[in-house]
Amino acid sequence: MALNNAYDTRLLRHELLRHETAVGAGAQVLLLALLGTAIGLGPAGWLTGLAFAVGTWAVLTRALRRSWLQSFGAANRVTLARATLVGGVTALVADSFESPPPVTVLVALTTVALILDAVDGKVARRTGTSSALGARFDMEVDAFLILVLSIYVATSMGPWVLLIGALRYAFVAAARVMPWLSYGPLPPSTARKTVAALQGIVLLVAGAGILPPLPAFAAVLMALMLLIWSFGRDIRWLWRVRVQEPTAG
Numbered sequence: 001m002a003l004n005n006a007y008d009t010r011l012l013r014h015e016l017l018r019h020e021t022a023v024g025a026g027a028q029v030l031l032l033a034l035l036g037t038a039i040g041l042g043p044a045g046w047l048t049g050l051a052f053a054v055g056t057w058a059v060l061t062r063a064l065r066r067s068w069l070q071s072f073g074a075a076n077r078v079t080l081a082r083a084t085l086v087g088g089v090t091a092l093v094a095d096s097f098e099s100p101p102p103v104t105v106l107v108a109l110t111t112v113a114l115i116l117d118a119v120d121g122k123v124a125r126r127t128g129t130s131s132a133l134g135a136r137f138d139m140e141v142d143a144f145l146i147l148v149l150s151i152y153v154a155t156s157m158g159p160w161v162l163l164i165g166a167l168r169y170a171f172v173a174a175a176r177v178m179p180w181l182s183y184g185p186l187p188p189s190t191a192r193k194t195v196a197a198l199q200g201i202v203l204l205v206a207g208a209g210i211l212p213p214l215p216a217f218a219a220v221l222m223a224l225m226l227l228i229w230s231f232g233r234d235i236r237w238l239w240r241v242r243v244q245e246p247t248a249g
Contacts, residue, residue, distance in 0.1 A: 020072040021061045024080040028053035028087045045095030052087040067133045075124035085113040086145045093152045107208045143168045149203035180242040195230040
């Protein structure tokens with residue numbers, strides 16, 4: 001009887017978590033519909049936005065199924081709302097290759113997504129619902145937004161801007177070949193968080209055309225240099241741990 005009750009409880013938990021991800025996918029489709037009605041989102045934007053919604057739903061559902069979370073939590077709901085906004089930004093950027101996007105809408109969605117980035121962590125700490133899955137979900141949404149913004153800015157500044165969005169994914173790919181890069185977690189660092197947050201802000205300002213071309217170019221280049229420095233510092237720390245581990249053993 002106890003085993004049956006535990007099994008039923010687990011099924012109910014999975015059903016509730018699946019409902020949360022389904023709501024997120026529905027919100028994404030609704031946002032795309034609003035963008036389509038308001039600005040006439042083209043086929044590229046629709047297809048990219050829908051692909052983002054399906055991909056997010058599939059990956060998140062799989063991760064939740066493998067986790068031990070008892071509930072989705074308020075912090076993850078904030079991150080899911082941010083992911084929905086990122087999906088809207090992704091659709092607009094994809095559509096920009098066919099026609100110029102409404103910069104005001106792009107800036108508004110990105111700004112709210114960046115603001116919410118400072119909210120979900122605080123919510124998790126205050127409600128005591130911090131989890132490895134929530135931290136990973138938050139990080140992946142951040143990384144994808146930076147990638148999309150770098151693609152948008154690269155269309156006017158040049159392909160070199162793509163390095164800002166690609167560095168994190170290159171690091172993950174390198175860790176598959178060199179497992180010592182995945183040794184962690186990394187020690188907390190205010191500098192790392194500041195540099196990461198700066199990328200989205202600088203790319204948003206550059207993409208919005210707020211600064212003249214030369215200052216915008218300089219700001220994006222400086223952001224890239226700081227990001228390379230941040231990654232280099234973390235890689236050096238991981239290498240030192242790798243070297244010291246055998247000695248300690």
